[in-house]
Amino acid sequence: MKKIAIVLLVALLVAALPLAALAEADKPFAGTEIKVYNWYDYIDPDVLGIFEEETGIKVNYVNFSQNEDMYTRLSTGAEVYDVVFPSEYMIERLIKEDLLAELNLDNIPNMANVLPNLLNPVYDPNNAHSIPYMWGTLGIVYNTEMVDEPITSWTALLDAKYADKKIYMMDSVRDTVGLALKTLGYSMNSHDPDELAAAGEWLMAQRDSGVVAGYILDQAKDMMAGNEAAMAVMYSGDALYAMEKNDKLAYVIPEEGSNIWVDGMCIPKVCQNKEAAECFINFMCRPDIAQKNMEYIYYSSPIKQVVEGLSEEELASTAMNPTDEMVARCEYYVDISDVAYLYDDIWMDVLM
16 A cells, blocks of 8 residues: 555656646746835835746835936946836936846837837837836926916916915926926926026025925825825826825926926846846736736826726826827926036025
């Protein structure tokens, strides 16, 4: 009987070998660890768990608040990351400085799910270095019960009658200097010293008028949701988050125009686990995963299947789905590193 039992056990083990081999083949990078550097609160935490379970790849997930902070850590070699999430103008700069690896698109077949209008961008021809993750706009969220009329212009941010009701600006060089430039009729990508000086004067006049309650980022969405201010400059996804929690809020892309942005997924040249990193990017482009991320962070997804499933309410939302006319008066940021010192000087003066 013992001999029979042993024979049966061996047979079972042999039969199980192909299944084990198949499971191992499905997880070719199991045991690998990748370091992912992304914006704060910019992914559904459950997504990371699903990825780790499906692939066996461990994710070391860390955050940044501004493109410039991320750039500093990449360019100085302070840390080695496998996947980073810069915005379009920063992708352009990182490519110029040869800090990004070229993607092997054969390892990212889910790129086929990306909306055609977001592929082959000017800042990264043929998506050689980046795949879109989310996109959106910059605008003003305002409390309809704390303002006298619908907000339509950036100039509302300089209106003294809102000083007691609080206006929050963004703690972001490109966005805050950019909106001042746009208010004055200039490009948000201006290289002109006189135009930049005028933008700086506008921002300092606003600061000195007492209407600015502070320069913040992630806190704005909760403050607006809690009726703590009349207005705040915010990204469209944060606006949607706040509006879902407070039906008194509205979002506007000002009539002068604004920024339309795309955040991409890239692999730094110093990446130690490139194929595992490409596996992560491919996973993030999967429709069910993109849907989970959109529902969690409220930003607009570049994945076709997600867009096709938007509700009528979402399609009617300026924050989620701006009209062609709204998009037409917006512009993408481009790399302005050759005059970045002028932007930084303005910002330092404003914050003094």
